[in-house]
Amino acid sequence: MKRLSDEIVELLNFRIKAELESSYLYEAMANCLDLKGFKYGAKLWRKDASDERTHASWTIEYMLGMDIKPIIPTIDAPKKQEWLDLLELINETVIHEDLVTKQCNELAKTSLLESDLITHQFVASKYLAEQIEELEKVLERQKYIQMFDVVNNGASRAAIEEYFKDQLG
Numbered sequence: 001m002k003r004l005s006d007e008i009v010e011l012l013n014f015r016i017k018a019e020l021e022s023s024y025l026y027e028a029m030a031n032c033l034d035l036k037g038f039k040y041g042a043k044l045w046r047k048d049a050s051d052e053r054t055h056a057s058w059t060i061e062y063m064l065g066m067d068i069k070p071i072i073p074t075i076d077a078p079k080k081q082e083w084l085d086l087l088e089l090i091n092e093t094v095i096h097e098d099l100v101t102k103q104c105n106e107l108a109k110t111s112l113l114e115s116d117l118i119t120h121q122f123v124a125s126k127y128l129a130e131q132i133e134e135l136e137k138v139l140e141r142q143k144y145i146q147m148f149d150v151v152n153n154g155a156s157r158a159a160i161e162e163y164f165k166d167q168l169g
Contacts, residue, residue, distance in 0.1 A: 012107075020052070024078050027049045031081070040168060058123065
């Protein structure tokens with residue numbers, strides 16, 4: 001018995017790949033932050049990278065539970081691995097999360113259009129709820145960072161590092 005449509009399976013495999021690509025991007029950002037002296041910022045983006053791998057596992061586990069083999073993709077290195085400054089990096093993070101939100105909306109929409117309420121409830125809705133948290137998190141970071149001139153002001157750098165440290169818990 002075919003439990004999921006070909007289109008849903010394709011979107012789920014895409015979600016796995018996209019989450020792993022996000023992980024790679026955030027690892028690259030963490031490396032950049034570390035080399036620019038934002039040690040806690042690097043730890044925070046590395047945590048985000050780890051979270052993205054967890055998100056990929058949601059889809060893998062769901063597909064396996066539906067007796068469908070997930071495709072583990074080849075992931076290319078992020079096209080960009082250097083950012084001029086912290087503001088450019090956070091702005092790109094926000095753009096990336098906006099893209100991921102659109103992708104998750106597409107999965108949710110397609111699952112509803114196909115009346116695949118199980119996929120909608122157990123996967124698409126989970127990603128949508130996660131995207132609310134992700135967007136709130138990165139938009140808060142963006143607003144905080146925009147308040148400072150981190151390039152020329154050591155005090156601002158220290159305040160931002162303290163903010164990043166607090167975000168880690």
